[in-house]
Amino acid sequence: MNNKEVKALREELLGRVDPKSKIQLEKVERYVNLVEIYYQLDKAIKDHGIMITTINGSQEFTKPNPAIAEKNKINTSLIALGKDLGLDTPVKPAGESEDDSKNDLI
Structure with missing residues (x-):
């Protein structure tokens, strides 16, 4: 993820929270x-592969890249934090009212 994408993500998230809340800004x-x-x-997994070889003295064994487990932990944290920030609720497009979205259901 490049700096431009990070900046866009930050701006979008800031637009969805209360800018006066220090807690929301920290989240x-x-x-x-x-x-x-x-x-x-993700980049480390691509660079080193899904499986890595570990050499321990005369022993050599292959095991899953530990970055995969860490990536899963980060993903779980992102989901939980996203729910806390209200990211699991869809945002209405600009100009759409509550009545417009109700009419879509009929």
């Missing part, structure tokens, strides 16, 4: 930080 920063780490782990 946005934590969410963005976790997203950056997630993609760094």
